[in-house]
Amino acid sequence: MATGADVRDILELTGAENDGPISKKDLINSDKKKTKKATETLTFKRPEGMHREVYALLYSDKKDAPPLLPSDTTQGYRTVKAKLGCKKVRPWKWMPFTNPARRDGAIFHHWRRVAEEGKDYPFARFNKTVQVPVYSEQEYQMHLHDDGWTKAETDHLFDLCKRFDLRFIVVHDRYDHQQYRKRSVEDLKERYYNICGKLTKVRAASGTEPKIYVFDAGHERRRKEQLEKLFNRTPEQVAEEEYLIQELRKIETRKKEREKKTQDIQKLIKAADTTTELRRAEKRVSKKKLPQKREMEKPAVPETAGIKFPDCKSAGVALRSHRMKLPSSVGQKKIKAIEQILIEQGVDLNPMPTEEIVQMFNELRSDLVLLYELKQAHSNCEYEQQMLRHRYEALLKAGGGTGCASTPGGDAQAWPSADDIKVESKEQIIDVVGAPLTPNSGHISCSISSVLKTK
């Protein structure tokens, strides 16, 4: 509820006694004799410019000192208020004016401040126009003649260009297609830029090479045709395109996976080969019992095969058995496999860690892991090969049944409703030919490829 003090505050009249909020005493004891104010209430003037509601929110509860450091509030809360009524009004006058942008010099009237009498109409400077070249009759006859265009039509084109500031879409819309031929937007642009180019060349001072804007009409036409086709695609076509793109992505990812797999296998094989070579080399050396230096280079054992034991160059004292510890990167299955083989062979699972034993034990375990990986890879490839062979035989039967035989490439048309599995298996067949598998299955793949080629 607005009280008298509030109203005074809103109107910003210089207030009466209290600036602070009304207390209960004042209200209730208004008819009784006014009790003397016991303490002098400290009222704090709100900072000038702060809204009174804001001030009331902050400091209305008790008449405590506002927790503000005295500061200069002239910069903080000051909202720019128009100081109305301070000065005399600047006089306005109904005066006539001419607009320099107009060609007819018409005189209009409007209200303007007396102080600005005589100044130019400020909006005239926004009157910008595009520079459209103007050619003379002579120039036209000499340089701008063209079989497809009459002078009248060229004049019409230029007139429209000037009127519409080279907005060719609008020019094309307002073009007189009945009187002249039906022209496309590219035709109009072509003619216009042609003429501009020729005129700049002709008018340029001799010796200078003027820059000419070359308009490639053919390119524009092709581009628009392409856009039209794109725009007019039916939803089925759009769906088909999306479907094809998805299929392509699937094929690509599968291809990548396969490549990765083959790479892994390759590494394994290489690791296996190099380790066997190393062994043989060592055996030869040890047989000869010659303290020969190993001059041949150690073929680098690919580190992904087997186990890499961390080379601990720890400072201070360390137990040698620490070097025998399997790194945590070795998986449970591999650990199991190692254990199993060691038990089978009757080797102690935790031998005494002398220097030689540690080294050889690590090597042994590394070899065991390598062997395990190879076995796995081998069984995988075998399984894949079996599966593919079955599929292939099934496809052959189906393909032979419908009477369409030929190379896999040609079969693309034979499966119009690109059945997922069929497509995939076809791809597999193609890839099987290319990728080298384990030595054994490579043999079989060669035979398959030869079979396919002869078909």
Add this chain to the structure above:
Amino acid sequence: SSGGMATNVGALVFDIGSYSVRAGYAGEDCPKADFPTVIGVTLDREDGSTPMETDGDKGKQSGTTYYIDTNQLRVPRESMEVMSPLKNGMKLMFEHYNIPAFFLCKSAVLSAFANGRSTGLVLDSGATHTTAIPVHDGYVLQQGIVKSPLAGDFMSMQCRELFQELNVEIIPPYMIASKDAVREGAPASWKKKEKLPQVTRSWHNYMCNCVIQDFQASVLQVSDSPYDEQVAAQMPTVHYELPNGYNCDFGAERLKIPEGLFDPSNAKGLSGNTMLGVGHVVTTSVGMCDIDIRPGLYGSVVVTGGNTLIQGFTDRLNRELSQKTPPSMRLKLIANNTTVERRFSAWIGGSILASLGTFQQMWISKQEYEEGGKQCVDRKCP
């Protein structure tokens, strides 16, 4: 500075439509006067001739009075005919009224300006026509304009037929002295006013039309998807009472009638099915434009006109357009939700344009008109 952007030379803006006229001062945000585009002319009893000229002919003292504002027009008078005024030619403006300058602008361009755009497709669905007008850079592309006669008047006609089918007579309020409450669907019970003047047929029809237009505006709704009998049957009904007391719940008819705007193939009263629905009007219009500007047009589809205020119109239009355009096309419908702005958008555009400082050079002054004649309008007005 000269007082801000608006240099008021004091311009008047007129927007004359086939249903209503909007007029007012430039610089304001809504027209001062909005009245139906009909003139009531009382005929001279004696000679019964109908003066066709507007008040250009000062010599005539025939006592013909013209009534144009809504209140005057709705008072029943004897022999008052209703007609559409002739459009004032420039000649009248300059020579009779002696104005200093004037300018004509296409309403589609102004509607686009009122919505803050200089390029876009303006769909104007008013009383007589639904038109799609492509505007590019402030100029109308005349070769892309597509017009369809399916608009407000078509809706009114369909409503009239509905009442005929229901065997309900349309009684305008001027005839009614009193009415009784009847239950839903029951025939109306009302008493006719005594001592009514003998009104003309045209005026009576006009008043009946007003009743139907009120029904049209209150009850009709466009369904979200193409009309389906079952879906329509489940829509909530709207209760409406005619001036004579007849009241009824309207259900499926609410949706069926405006469906004709979007899908004229099943609409009654259309001979042959060559009419285009609203969605097709828009896509055809855009299709006739250069392919480079099509995304610009679809990105600003401005919806104006009183007929578009039917509930559900813009939603349905949005749906139709998004189905008909390629999925990569960005579609944006601009439709003001207030009645005032959609009906008056052309007027508001004119008000904005006339108060721009940079527009003052484009007026056609009296001098120019005297020198150039009518051709100067073709040249200066886009």
